[in-house]
Amino acid sequence: MTTETPSGSDPGAHSLSGTPVVAGIAAGPAVHVTTDVSPEAVARFGDGGFATEDEALAAYDEAVAFVAETFTEKAAVAHGPAAEVLTASAGLVRDKGLRSAVAKALGSGGGPVAAVHAAVEQFVTVFTTMGGLMAERATDLRDIERRLVARLVGEPAPGVPTPLVPSVLVASDLAPSDTSGLDADQVVALVTERGGPTSHTAIIARQLGIPCVVGVPGVTDVVEGEYVLVDGEAGTVVRGADPDEARGLVEASRAERELLQAWAGPAATADGVRLQLLANVADGRSSQRASDEPVDGVGLFRTELCFLDRAEEPGVDEQADIYAQVLNPFRDRGHVVVRTLDAGSDKPIAFATHEGEENPALGVRGLRLAFGNPGLLERQLDAIALAAGRTGADAWVMAPMVATVAEAEQFAAVVRSRGLKPGVMVEVPSAALLAHQMLEVVDFLSIGTNDLTQYTMAADRTAADLAHLTDPWQPAVLQLIAITAHAGAEVGKPVGVCGEAAADPLLATALVGMGVTSLSMAARAVRSVGSQLSRVTMGACEAAAEAALSARDPRAAREAVRRALV
Structure with missing residues (x-):
């Protein structure tokens, strides 16, 4: 969805819309998650040159042990939902059913990289067909595939780059391993093309307390380094934002968030x-x-x-x-x-x-x-x-x-x-x-x-x-x-x-x-x-409830509650 020139942008800017997850305004150059292993490295590896299927399976087992341990180490320093999903991913990469599918695929030739891809696609199809929460594991499986392949061919694991300046992380979707170690000082906002308000990305963004918008069609077309403004309350991502104008909006948002964080209880209405x-x-x-x-x-x-x-x-x-x-x-x-x-x-x-x-x-x-x-x-x-x-x-x-x-x-x-x-x-x-x-x-x-x-x-x-x-x-x-x-x-x-x-x-x-x-x-x-x-006041909360319950859709409900609280 595109709108006309938004606030905090130059005349050539336009805005994309998605689902707001964490309120706040942030801006910076876009950085993309590295999702693929170097095709050149995969081509050089080929079928791995293993003499037997057992040797190829042993290489797979070594890659599994390495990737699972990486997930476990990340889970040990994470907490809450992040630790949960990383631990689950460690279990998934060790799954006996996945190993059996890889072993079967090795029998068809092509080496361990091709076997891993075939096995993962088999399980992705099954999970996607199941729908619901199981479909969410498809993202995790593809992340596991990339990490196994990287280990097999001797390449660094794909993932989130370390920005040199505060940046906005843009991705089609983010796996738990991508978000577990994010530095909130350098990654100032999260934006994904897929996902909803209860996705892994949304949960991690809430933990980090950084602005987040998910389900933004076309956001992966944002060019690496392009300056963007993210409004986590309105659910918008402005491409081509003016840095000077954006800076003022970001500072005002930061001051508001700092005021919120100064609250020390006890919980009560006005x-x-x-x-x-x-x-x-x-x-x-x-x-x-x-x-x-x-x-x-x-x-x-x-x-x-x-x-x-x-x-x-x-x-x-x-x-x-x-x-x-x-x-x-x-x-x-x-x-x-x-x-x-x-x-x-x-x-x-x-x-x-x-x-x-x-x-x-x-x-x-x-x-x-x-x-x-x-x-x-x-x-x-x-x-x-x-x-x-x-x-x-x-x-x-x-x-x-x-x-x-x-x-x-x-x-x-x-x-x-x-x-x-x-x-x-x-x-x-x-x-x-x-x-x-x-x-x-x-x-x-x-x-x-x-x-x-x-x-x-x-x-x-x-x-x-x-x-x-x-x-x-x-x-x-x-x-x-x-x-x-x-x-x-x-x-x-x-x-x-x-x-x-x-x-x-x-x-x-x-x-x-x-x-x-x-x-x-x-x-x-x-x-x-x-x-x-x-x-x-409690009266204002009751008015907000009435406004929300009378609305016909989520956007109208949000706006109605904002008006009720003015």
């Missing part, structure tokens, strides 16, 4: 209505870091992220030790919401996930794993109770992928039998529509907006051409959130939001106005959300 801002964490390390931020506790502890690389289920005592590391930093500060294993779909765990499902995103994942393996849930709950007893922390427990009241009631019974507080996630539309009945059997609800949006809109959240549907500002999604929040208000039980929508300061005002009692997000986003809420 007229003194107290709110809860919580952190999403993945392990003990991220919990400790979150405790340094002005948060009131943990709203989402993703337990499955502790076990992505485990072949065998840890025993109760070992699990309790892991959970205690997360609970301990908050033992005297609020509560910690522990989500039971959300294994399956894009987070396969060897000891829990069902293999061979045709559509894992709609298959046996989350609480459904306990239907055929109740011991898995029971041992996890025993470990959570043990960790809570050791630390003295206030542990709440919620189940993912709950679709019926009967499921919620059965889960609540086994949680309460261990002296813990039960709740369920609202990710499936049926759970939102039945929120009143759900709250008759559980003590709290937590809305996972990422999956709720995807399932409500029947749209793959990774598909660039469907990004407008996977926007949490979609009216249908907001209506389901409002239904759930209203149910909680009627009976005086907490209803939180723990999806990526909670990290959007503008949307946070509308969520609070709908009756949401807590917002849980990446710890890095807490200050900007807290600062925004501190500037508005």
Whole structure:
């Protein structure tokens, strides 16, 4: 999409539009991700000259070990979702099915490079056909292919260059390995042609706190070094921006963001209505870091992220030790919401996930794993109770992928039998529509907006051409959130939001106005959300909610909320 001469540009400039992810304005020369291994190096390598298929497979195994270790090393210094996806990528590159496909392809001749390409394309086709969260792995697989090929032919791994000056990173899409080590001082904004508001790129941008726009058609046509202006609130990328005019806009945006980051709590509206801002964490390390931020506790502890690389289920005592590391930093500060294993779909765990499902995103994942393996849930709950007893922390427990009241009631019974507080996630539309009945059997609800949006809109959240549907500002999604929040208000039980929508300061005002009692997000986003809420009254939040719920599309909803808050 092209507009006429935008602000901060010269007369020859034009603007591209996409989905806004992280607010703020940044500008600089465009730099592109190096996605391909040198064709000359691949041609020189040829079939590798291996005497036997076993020798060629051994070379593949060595490349696998090197690439997997690279992912593992990056995961060790990353945190939160970045660590999650890097660990998952390390597991994917070691996948036995992928190795078998490579071995079979070697039998057809052509050497290991051709075999890797054939095997990866086979799996990409399968994952893309599955749709949903599994389709997201196609980007990861192609990234793995490039890294394996680079190792085989003796070339440096492809990836993000190190800019010499603050620059805007432009790509068709970004793999977890591309974004894990970004320097926010040198990469001032992220722009991708593909992806939606819940893509890897969007999640990492929120963690880094840098402006980001995704799903921008034609952005890869931007020339390397071309000066661009990125507006992460409007969702625009201005090509040919005037550097002097852009500098003023960037400085004003930076001053605004610094003001937001100065907020230190406690969370409350301008007229003194107290709110809860919580952190999403993945392990003990991220919990400790979150405790340094002005948060009131943990709203989402993703337990499955502790076990992505485990072949065998840890025993109760070992699990309790892991959970205690997360609970301990908050033992005297609020509560910690522990989500039971959300294994399956894009987070396969060897000891829990069902293999061979045709559509894992709609298959046996989350609480459904306990239907055929109740011991898995029971041992996890025993470990959570043990960790809570050791630390003295206030542990709440919620189940993912709950679709019926009967499921919620059965889960609540086994949680309460261990002296813990039960709740369920609202990710499936049926759970939102039945929120009143759900709250008759559980003590709290937590809305996972990422999956709720995807399932409500029947749209793959990774598909660039469907990004407008996977926007949490979609009216249908907001209506389901409002239904759930209203149910909680009627009976005086907490209803939180723990999806990526909670990290959007503008949307946070509308969520609070709908009756949401807590917002849980990446710890890095807490200050900007807290600062925004501190500037508005509860009446203004309610007006924002009404404006958002009356809008016909996401863009209109955003604009309506901005007007309501003026």
